[in-house]
Amino acid sequence: MNSPAPGGVRVEVRGLRRSYEGQAVLQGLDFEVEAGEIFVVMGPSGSGKTVLLKHLIGLERPDAGEIRIGGRSIDTPDFMEQCRLAMVFQSGALLNSLTVAENVGLYLTEHRLKPPGEIAEIVRGKLAQVGLEGQENRYPAELSGGMKKRVAIARALVIEPQLMLYDEPTSELDPQMAVVIGEEICNLNRRIGVTSIVVSHDRDMAFGIADRIAVMHEGQIRTMGTPAEVRGCRDPLIADFLSASFKNIRKESAL
């Protein structure tokens, strides 16, 4: 396998549509993400964020529309050989029959990119980056939800991809760990210039790391822009979504 040139790739999405059993999930998405950008996608549960990521990485085929990554359509036959992509699944999607270390090193082992000793070294380093030193020999079933998520992130970091997709990377993490992961996302971005698309509900992280933010609603992009632009957006739907809070619950229920 030839290793592609490092650095991020530009992503273009044109008219992306997809429905499942008559239910329109993606209803015409148009956006582009510049090379090296951190692009955060927010939106209510069920608005189609995970489905969007699955289309971007080629796990699902759209009904209509086109996705171009690095200027090439992802339908070209040897696309996956030419372009390094990685995805952190919402559920982690670790291989349950492999240990943590084998999971994290899987890409390098299977494509025989490094000798075993070197892989072990890399794996140890990546696990340390996500705060999981010494967990190499445990199995996914023995880990907590948040630990699994971090192993999944380490597994994706090892690939050193040109485009990295994160599906809710911080949804199961405590606030401190969420910050660590947010930093790792930015670090990887700075170090190898990877393009990152992050799906998240975590408003703090979104506004902390994003170059641009898109808010999805019912399969469409409701608004898109820099964090400042999105924060200043007048759309009541967006404003409600971004300002939802627990503050008034106690008072209301006391009435």
Next chain:
Amino acid sequence: MFHSLGEMLVLFGRALRALPLSWRHRRKIFEQLFEIGNASLLMACVLSLFIGAVLALQTGPILAERGLASYIGRMVGISMCKELAPVMMSILIAGRIGSAMAAEIGSMAVYQEIDALRTMNIDPVHYLVLPRVAAISLALPVLVIFAILTGWVGGAVVSSLNPDIGVSFKAFFNDLRSIVGFQEIVNGLAKSFVFAVIIGVVSCHQGFQTMGGPRGIGRSVTKAVVNSIVLILILDYYLTRFLMYFES
């Protein structure tokens, strides 16, 4: 049904094309081999001991009535090696190993592990199907050799101990050797090899088809086992006819 037969042929084709990569996946193949042997060798021997025994018990007295008791050796010998050992062992392995393959791959499909492999540009056919199909098609013929031998022993023991038959151990095997040769054994092994490929491909295919949680996994396992057995029994007839051409 024809649709999934087509899909299985495609899967088989892809596994076949991946065959040159076997050496690279040798560790996974050995793991699978070890699991198959571990799970089934003892069971296979015990089972065929009794199959051989009951075969002698059923046919022995009938042959003896007509004064043909001395033919019991070839009777048990040939049925065991050309038919019963390959078919019964394949059914046993479909139940023990095919089900496990469908369950394992099925749960990987349900819990997005296969999606994760695909995002890492790891071909699930190379990673999952190749080692399993390779291992099962190596292991089943070996298992059948054990089954043939223990089946013969079972037949011989009953023939010599049952007063209605009364053929000694030595006479049993002398008669057996006069008919059963290298070619007959190879014939049985060839059958079991084909059956092994069927079990592997059907079970892996069924695993990949799995959708919708634990219940879907259960359904896949049942289908994998039932479909394998049905295909094996139907194909057995045609395979037998096909192999007969080589014998005459």
